[in-house]
Amino acid sequence: MEHLIERAARDLVNSSHAVALTGAGMSTESGIPDFRGPQGVWTKDPEAERRAYQGYQRFMEDPKGWWEEVLSMPRTGLLGDLETRMPNSGHYALVELEELGILKSVLTQNVDGLHEKAGNKNVFEYHGSFAKLRCVSCGLRFRRDAFDIEKLLQEKQLPPRCPECRGVIKSDGVFFGEPIPSDVAQHSLEEALKCDLMLICGTSAVVYPFASLPRVARQRRAVTIIEVNAEPTPLTHEKTSDYLIQGKTGDILPRIVEEVKKIRE
Ligand code: NAD
Numbered sequence: 585m586e587h588l589i590e591r592a593a594r595d596l597v598n599s600s601h602a603v604a605l606t607g608a609g610m611s612t613e614s615g616i617p618d619f620r621g622p623q624g625v626w627t628k629d630p631e632a633e634r635r636a637y638q639g640y641q642r643f644m645e646d647p648k649g650w651w652e653e654v655l656s657m658p659r660t661g662l663l664g665d666l667e668t669r670m671p672n673s674g675h676y677a678l679v680e681l682e683e684l685g686i687l688k689s690v691l692t693q694n695v696d697g698l699h700e701k702a703g704n705k706n707v708f709e710y711h712g713s714f715a716k717l718r719c720v721s722c723g724l725r726f727r728r729d730a731f732d733i734e735k736l737l738q739e740k741q742l743p744p745r746c747p748e749c750r751g752v753i754k755s756d757g758v759f760f761g762e763p764i765p766s767d768v769a770q771h772s773l774e775e776a777l778k779c780d781l782m783l784i785c786g787t788s789a790v791v792y793p794f795a796s797l798p799r800v801a802r803q804r805r806a807v808t809i810i811e812v813n814a815e816p817t818p819l820t821h822e823k824t825s826d827y828l829i830q831g832k833t834g835d836i837l838p839r840i841v842e843e844v845k846k847i848r849e
Pocket of ligand 1: 814
């Protein structure tokens with residue numbers, strides 16, 4: 585394990601455009617469950633996965649009914665109360681790598697906002713954010729509290745409408761079957777094509793199209809792909825990644841940063 589941590593630190597120091605790709609495993613140490621790990625929401629409740637697949641269709645068919653249903657449910661969803669969750673040492677390690685000028689961007693599948701909360705500046709939320717809303721027509725994003733949704737419910741004005749184009753507003757979080765917003769999809773693809781190092785943290789790498797990004801990067805020879813994950817993934821088995829450092833991101837990422845600093849001294 586120690587030699588892999590040193591190897592990752594050397595690879596990071598020698599890179600000129602490193603990007604991090606992150607998933608739900610990054611936030612389990614902040615008390616947010618993942619979906620497919622041993623304690624994952626869907627591992628324990630496969631029925632919840634089936635329901636999740638129907639969300640986008642329900643919204644598109646009846647956005648007013650969808651909003652009414654959301655407002656009738658408890659505020660804390662499948663992942664608990666995300667507003668109260670705090671970043672962990674893994675998130676802060678990625679902030680340090682950005683501040684050291686090594687990490688150029690974080691592409692995350694997470695909707696919990698913890699990378700930004702930790703202090704990373706260049707974050708792309710591939711699956712959106714629980715704290716934002718988005719217009720399905722023009723793609724503009726808004727803070728969740730920019731709309732008084734309860735008032736719209738009482739005044740029978742649901743669904744909320746975009747102040748710019750009058751399009752229907754939904755939560756920013758991307759549903760299964762919903763296209764990835766074009767701005768983040770394009771930027772992420774550009775980063776996958778440009779990077780010379782990809783640090784993949786806490787993802788099972790089975791949710792597409794995000795999971796295609798490492799495969800796109802792998803098509804170029806001059807790229808190093810490192811996984812930090814609790815267990816091997818399809819990227820490990822098919823050798824898309826050069827090596828896996830198996831363990832917790834909250835433990836391993838800070839150790840990599842310590843090695844990077846030693847090399848830089
Ligand atoms: P996943 O649940 O499919 O896989 C998580 C992976 O991380 C697993 O391989 C697991 O073994 C590993 N893992 C768990 N804890 C870890 C730790 N501390 N250190 C290292 N590895 C750890 O997650 P995914 O690949 O991100 O796909 C799930 C989808 O669901 C994503 O698209 C995401 O949008 C969404 N989701 C988001 C959150 C969040 O925002 N925090 C949480 C759950 C699910």
